[in-house]
Amino acid sequence: MRKSNEKDKSAKEKEIKNNDDDSFCSDEHNNRIDDTTFKWDPLRNIADDPDEVLNIIDSHLTNLEKEYFNGQKDIDENFNKVFSASSVSRREFIQWTALLTSALMLPTIFAPRVARAANILTRTPFIWLDMSDCMGNTEAFLRTAHPTPAEIILNYVSVDYMESIMVPAGYQAEARRDGTIKKYKGKYILVVEGAIPTAMNGKFLTIGAKGKTGLEITKATAKNAGVIIAVGNCASYGGIPAAHPNPTGSVGLSSVTDRQVINIPACPANPVNLVGTLVEYLLVGKSPMLDSLGRPLWAYSGRLHDNCYRRGHFEAGEYVKHWGDDGAKKQYCLYMMGCKGPFTWNNCTVAQYNQDMSFPMRAGHGCIGCSEPAFWDRMTPFEKPNADAKIFMPAVEATADEFGVALFGAAGVGVAAHAIYTGVKKRKNNKDKDKDKDKEKEKDKDDKLNSGDNK
Amino acid sequence: MENANSSESSSDLKVVHRMTVIKRIIHWTLFLSIINQIITGMYIAYPFLIFGITPTQADSPVSGVLNSGETYQAFIMTWMREFHFLGAVLIDVSFFGWLYLAFFSTKEPLYKSFLPFGNKINEMYKMLKHYFTLKNKPKTGKYQDPLNAIIFTFFHILLLLQMATGFQMYVASFTGTSAVGAWWPTMMHICTDWTLLVFGGLTGVTLTHLFITWLIIIFIFYHIYIEIWRSIVWKEGDILIPFGGYKYSRDNLKEDESD
Ligand code: HEM
Ligand code: HEM
Ligand code: SF4
Ligand code: SF4
Numbered sequence: 183m184r185k186s187n188e189k190d191k192s193a194k195e196k197e198i199k200n201n202d203d204d205s206f207c208s209d210e211h212n213n214r215i216d217d218t219t220f221k222w223d224p225l226r227n228i229a230d231d232p233d234e235v236l237n238i239i240d241s242h243l244t245n246l247e248k249e250y251f252n253g254q255k256d257i258d259e260n261f262n263k264v265f266s267a268s269s270v271s272r273r274e275f276i277q278w279t280a281l282l283t284s285a286l287m288l289p290t291i292f293a294p295r296v297a298r299a300a301n302i303l304t305r306t307p308f309i310w311l312d313m314s315d316c317m318g319n320t321e322a323f324l325r326t327a328h329p330t331p332a333e334i335i336l337n338y339v340s341v342d343y344m345e346s347i348m349v350p351a352g353y354q355a356e357a358r359r360d361g362t363i364k365k366y367k368g369k370y371i372l373v374v375e376g377a378i379p380t381a382m383n384g385k386f387l388t389i390g391a392k393g394k395t396g397l398e399i400t401k402a403t404a405k406n407a408g409v410i411i412a413v414g415n416c417a418s419y420g421g422i423p424a425a426h427p428n429p430t431g432s433v434g435l436s437s438v439t440d441r442q443v444i445n446i447p448a449c450p451a452n453p454v455n456l457v458g459t460l461v462e463y464l465l466v467g468k469s470p471m472l473d474s475l476g477r478p479l480w481a482y483s484g485r486l487h488d489n490c491y492r493r494g495h496f497e498a499g500e501y502v503k504h505w506g507d508d509g510a511k512k513q514y515c516l517y518m519m520g521c522k523g524p525f526t527w528n529n530c531t532v533a534q535y536n537q538d539m540s541f542p543m544r545a546g547h548g549c550i551g552c553s554e555p556a557f558w559d560r561m562t563p564f565e566k567p568n569a570d571a572k573i574f575m576p577a578v579e580a581t582a583d584e585f586g587v588a589l590f591g592a593a594g595v596g597v598a599a600h601a602i603y604t605g606v607k608k609r610k611n612n613k614d615k616d617k618d619k620d621k622e623k624e625k626d627k628d629d630k631l632n633s634g635d636n637k
Numbered sequence: 638m639e640n641a642n643s644s645e646s647s648s649d650l651k652v653v654h655r656m657t658v659i660k661r662i663i664h665w666t667l668f669l670s671i672i673n674q675i676i677t678g679m680y681i682a683y684p685f686l687i688f689g690i691t692p693t694q695a696d697s698p699v700s701g702v703l704n705s706g707e708t709y710q711a712f713i714m715t716w717m718r719e720f721h722f723l724g725a726v727l728i729d730v731s732f733f734g735w736l737y738l739a740f741f742s743t744k745e746p747l748y749k750s751f752l753p754f755g756n757k758i759n760e761m762y763k764m765l766k767h768y769f770t771l772k773n774k775p776k777t778g779k780y781q782d783p784l785n786a787i788i789f790t791f792f793h794i795l796l797l798l799q800m801a802t803g804f805q806m807y808v809a810s811f812t813g814t815s816a817v818g819a820w821w822p823t824m825m826h827i828c829t830d831w832t833l834l835v836f837g838g839l840t841g842v843t844l845t846h847l848f849i850t851w852l853i854i855i856f857i858f859y860h861i862y863i864e865i866w867r868s869i870v871w872k873e874g875d876i877l878i879p880f881g882g883y884k885y886s887r888d889n890l891k892e893d894e895s896d
Pocket of ligand 1: 782857877
């Protein structure tokens with residue numbers, strides 16, 4: 183850990199000697215970088231001048247370190263404690279900071295700062311609320327066999343309230359939560375998992391000894407949080423609890439608070455995306471740039487279909503037709519098996535799941551679009567192409583093609599009827615010109631045909 | 638019809654100009670590009686509908702030739718999408734050409750078929766009635782009859798929707814910038830992002846695009862049927878309009894109605 187109260191950056195950057203070798207992350211990177219002029223990612227423009235950017239970030243980190251640690255020794259020990267306990271070597275950790283830095287689309291000069299932020303993250307007060315959910319995100323973060331640093335950091339964050347792992351229970355637990363809200367007003371990180379039922383005034387979900395509704399709890403906790411993160415699709419957009427017809431009136435977090443919410447959707451969300459966003463928040467002091475659906479752009483700006491390694495087969499017209507067929511063995515595109523990659527923005531193909539080593543398309547199943555709003559309604563049927571989905575039209579229970587063909591058939595019948603009618607009528611007109619007779623039959627036919635063929 | 642024929646002798650047959658060269662070019666460009674859109678679009682929606690089999694799975698010479706070669710040589714979907722986008726460009730240009738001419742055509746702007754509105758709506762009903770009774774054919778002259786005018790306008794609204802949903806799907810693969818600059822995806826976002834809200838996300842937009850394709854197919858059949866019907870029943874050569882630009886008329890047209 184470098185002491186970072188230096189002010190005029192670029193000159194000093196090179197001078198800094200690696201004299202504190204024993205510190206956990208005295209960085210190798212810094213020596214290599216002799217050019218500190220970089221273009222700050224336009225996604226997160228906090229200053230035009232690169233030096234100023236580094237200054238802002240460094241002073242930020244220093245302040246936070248002062249607040250949550252007792253001096254340099256504490257900082258270094260914390261690192262060792264966290265990682266040695268999980269048998270992650272210093273080397274692996276540095277590799278991971280490099281990975282996260284590039285995932286965040288930052289230049290390498292940020293790698294040591296990312297490491298510092300990750301360290302601070304383990305001490306930042308943290309409230310994790312569970313609403314209507316399956317705890318899938320919690321499970322995914324806490325229960326990996328060989329956790330990556332991202333998961334370790336999430337395990338070690340100073341959780342002040344998280345129902346699934348905290349020791350206090352009942353009234354004690356609630357007191358703990360209320361205490362944190364008071365003590366760290368405007369500082370604590372709030373992560374919410376799960377959708378929030380709003381029907382019947384939120385009574386579909388009551389939590390804790392006092393039986394407060396999830397709606398009340400989230401509102402109260404969100405009010406004073408430093409940063410608010412909705413993790414998983416349910417917290418972000420309502421997810422499965424909000425699927426049609428949504429009897430509990432479940433909604434995503436951003437619908438119940440007027441504060442800014444950072445959405446980290448997916449089912450479950452990738453730990454890299456959560457930790458990366460938190461790290462960036464600590465670096466910059468504000469939330470990353472978000473897309474129109476509230477997702478951090480660094481993670482969610484790429485469409486899966488455009489970053490998928492099977493895309494070549496898509497373009498070549500080579501598709502898996504049945505599970506386990508020849509194409510499946512050759513890793514052809516899963517478009518015909520209902521892959522929703524063309525409709526989904528996420529970084530699964532880059533950051534990957536399961537110890538950062540796989541994602542659905544690699545495993546041979548299409549994407550189900552779990553990081554998009556209302557995916558349970560809009561991306562189903564999961565294993566059929568989108569064109570086979572039912573169209574959203576009141577009183578129509580058909581695919582676009584079924585309905586289209588039906589209309590086409592009806593129109594065809596109408597046209598044929600009209601053609602026949604025209605022929606018959608003409609012949610009649612030619613044959614007899616008695617008008618009275620004509621009118622009678624006309625009426626008959628008009629009534630019939632008008633209903634069938636009213637274009 | 639009978640009345641019309643008996644009251645006027647065929648010697649009254651007049652030539653009426655109906656479609657300028659530009660309009661005819663637009664008409665046939667639209668025709669070709671829409672047929673192209675339907676074929677390529679259906680392939681995009683159902684890659685098996687046409688070729689049935691993947692290159693390395695090919696078991697007949699035909700599909701083998703169509704899909705011959707290595708993965709990198711086949712690129713069927715690439716070509717389908719490429720032609721779909723080329724057709725899309727033609728449709729866009731034609732659409733805006735049509736829109737311009739609908740108001741500013743010097744010879745026969747479409748808006749004349751709508752003004753004065755009350756009269757024209759009345760005339761539209763008369764035409765509908767005529768379709769089902771074969772009697773009292775409304776006069777047809779220099780301008781499109783109101784019924785056709787309305788149906789063609791509706792059809793162009795379908796085209797506009799198709800463009801909006803299509804460009805929304807197209808802009809999906811852009812990440813904020815493009816070879817020609819950031820203005821291009823930005824413009825597409827500004828023009829088409831509303832479709833996401835209206836049709837329920839990108840999947841809904843795609844389904845809408847697919848469904849409108851069917852409405853367009855229905856329009857095409859109706860359109861060709863009714864033009865043939867008119868040509869047979871009226872005996873005024875309506876089908877010739879998009880080819881030669883003229884039709885005949887037996888109606889006693891006032892000066893400003895004929896040309
Ligand atoms: C994809 C197929 C087609 C489409 C989308 C289409 C569309 C249109 C449109 C929009 C107009 C109105 C033009 C305007 O407002 O200036 C029109 C006029 C016309 N089209 Fe087509 N057309 C198609 C195919 C055909 C074919 C195959 C024929 C016959 C051979 C045909 C015959 C005519 C005629 C006769 C008119 C003139 C109608 C009038 O002015 O009263 N069309 N068509
Ligand atoms: C008459 C006009 C058009 C017709 C009939 C048509 C038809 C279709 C159909 C049937 C599909 C497949 C939908 C699916 O996957 O379920 C499609 C896809 C598409 N169309 Fe069109 N389309 C038309 C115009 C346009 C226009 C003007 C654009 C503008 C760029 C466009 C862009 C697209 C795109 C981007 C796709 C998706 C391609 C992909 O998934 O890779 N289309 N179209
Ligand atoms: S597998 Fe899915 S994401 Fe990959 S190319 Fe095919 S459709 Fe696109
Ligand atoms: S590939 Fe699709 S379904 Fe799978 S995690 Fe990523 S966004 Fe979700």
